[in-house]
Amino acid sequence: MQDRPLTFSKNVFLPLTTVCRNRCGYCCFRTPVQAGCLMVPAEVEKTLKNGSALGCTEALFTFGERPEEEQGFSAMIQAAGYPAILDYCEAMCRKSIASGVLPHTNAGIMSVEEMERLRPVNASMGLMLETTARVPAHRGSRGKEPEVRLAMIEDAGKLKIPFTTGLLLGIGETMADREDSLFAIRDIHRRYGHIQEIIIQNFCPKPGSPMATHPVPGTDEICVTIRMARDILPDDIAIQIPPNLIDASALIGCGVDDLGGVSPLTIDYVNPEHPWPAIEELRKLAGTRGLRERLCIYPQYIARGWYDKGLEPLINRLAQTVYGRSSGP
Numbered sequence: 001m002q003d004r005p006l007t008f009s010k011n012v013f014l015p016l017t018t019v020c021r022n023r024c025g026y027c028c029f030r031t032p033v034q035a036g037c038l039m040v041p042a043e044v045e046k047t048l049k050n051g052s053a054l055g056c057t058e059a060l061f062t063f064g065e066r067p068e069e070e071q072g073f074s075a076m077i078q079a080a081g082y083p084a085i086l087d088y089c090e091a092m093c094r095k096s097i098a099s100g101v102l103p104h105t106n107a108g109i110m111s112v113e114e115m116e117r118l119r120p121v122n123a124s125m126g127l128m129l130e131t132t133a134r135v136p137a138h139r140g141s142r143g144k145e146p147e148v149r150l151a152m153i154e155d156a157g158k159l160k161i162p163f164t165t166g167l168l169l170g171i172g173e174t175m176a177d178r179e180d181s182l183f184a185i186r187d188i189h190r191r192y193g194h195i196q197e198i199i200i201q202n203f204c205p206k207p208g209s210p211m212a213t214h215p216v217p218g219t220d221e222i223c224v225t226i227r228m229a230r231d232i233l234p235d236d237i238a239i240q241i242p243p244n245l246i247d248a249s250a251l252i253g254c255g256v257d258d259l260g261g262v263s264p265l266t267i268d269y270v271n272p273e274h275p276w277p278a279i280e281e282l283r284k285l286a287g288t289r290g291l292r293e294r295l296c297i298y299p300q301y302i303a304r305g306w307y308d309k310g311l312e313p314l315i316n317r318l319a320q321t322v323y324g325r326s327s328g329p
């Protein structure tokens with residue numbers, strides 16, 4: 001895939017809530033239930049409207065996992081007019097579709113029934129596997145148990161949901177653990193064929209977090225991991241790196257296909273100290289390979305019709321704009 005143009009998705013990032021039941025050692029996103037922990041509907045709608053005007057095609061809904069398990073959150077979301085966060089997410093996904101932007105939700109662990117409910121209003125979904133290893137950084141995070149994450153990724157396959165997953169590097173795992181994680185992803189994809197991309201993401205220490213002084217993997221080590229991913233995974237799974245967190249210029253030659261979601265409007269709320277590069281910078285980075293925009297549902301899944309019929313008009317319209325053709329089955 002190395003001679004193909006690098007791809008990216010023009011998106012807006014909508015962190016519906018910073019409240020989360022987990023306690024990951026590297027997290028600076030999570031907050032207690034407090035003023036400002038919920039992104040209110042007016043802010044979501046304004047972001048969608050402005051994003052759509054800037055040509056964004058993806059609304060990335062990423063937020064804390066099962067926030068209702070935290071004291072006070074249920075009362076807060078009910079006061080906002082929604083029984084629970086996933087009802088709120090579903091309603092905001094509908095607003096996104098009405099604004100002409102395709103939703104992609106990563107809500108942490110969801111059951112089969114919850115994913116089934118969100119599937120009609122999402123073009124794709126995601127959950128980072130992070131690692132199959134048991135690492136101290138995940139102590140206190142029930143949702144980070146590898147078996148739980150692998151089971152959800154597998155369930156998404158059974159539901160034919162085009163899916164994004166990935167590895168988080170530098171959280172206490174070894175190179176052998178990374179290999180094991182990649183084989184686990186490959187095996188699930190062999191059974192269901194739904195993994196459209198994997199993100200190779202480096203952990204970035206944040207001042208004030210419990211892992212502020214934790215050592216981070218260097219560029220050479222990340223390159224070895226990308227090469228390993230390319231060797232283990234089939235060609236139809238794109239390998240993505242986040243260009244705001246990583247030395248992309250040194251790594252794209254290691255086997256990278258995609259630069260992920262890049263926003264002309266919103267910040268990376270998980271890594272707010274790392275601004276997105278401008279799209280012109282990405283174009284320079286891509287050099288002679290070229291840079292091409294894509295949708296959050298990859299073309300092969302559009303061709304297979306792996307989406308709800310209700311999304312078809314929007315997917316076809318955006319495919320026409322981005323690929324210059326309708327990619328319907």
Ligand code: SF4
Nearest residue numbers: 020022023024027030
């Ligand atoms: S699951 Fe995500 S938001 Fe929750 S504590 Fe872990 S890193 Fe933070």
